[in-house]
Amino acid sequence: MKNFLLKNYILITNIVMSILLLCLIFCFRPTVIHGESMYPTLEDGDTLICNTLNKTPEIGDIVVIKPSFETVPDQFIIKRVTDIKNGEIFIEGDNKENSYDSRNFGYVSLEHLLGVVIK
Secondary structure, eight states: OHHHHHHHHHHHHHHHHHHHHHHHHHHHEEOOOSSSSSTTTOOOOOEEEEEEOOOOOOOOOOEEEOOSTTTTTOOOOEEOOOEOOOOOOOOOOSSSGGOHHHHHHOEEEGGEEEEOOOO
16 A cells, blocks of 8 residues: 555656646746846846746837847847737837847737746
8 A cells, every 4th residue: 555655646746747847848938148238127148037828018028039030040039018019019128229129120020929028
C-alpha cells in the first residue's frame, strides 16, 4: 500500500510540474532588452516577462512586437502603445530621441503582437 501511494504521489507531482512548465513556456515569454529606446522605464540588459496570451493591449501598455518589415530582421520590438485604431497599434519608445518606432514606420497590425509585458 505504501509503494502504491508513493508511486501515485510521484506520478501526480510529475503531471503537475509538466503542466506548469508548459504554461510557462507557452503563456509567458522572458525577453531581454537590447538598446536604450525604452529608457528610463527599461534599461539595456533588463529582463521582462511577456504574457503571450494577452493580444488586446491598452494605451500605455508595453508590448512585444515581431515586425513584418525587413528593417529589423529577426528581432522583437518592445515599445509602449500610444494609440489603437482598427486592429492596429501605434507604438513609441519612452526615449523619444533614441527610438525607432511607429513615428518611423506607422501603425503596426495586432497580428504582429507577441504579447503584453507584465513585468
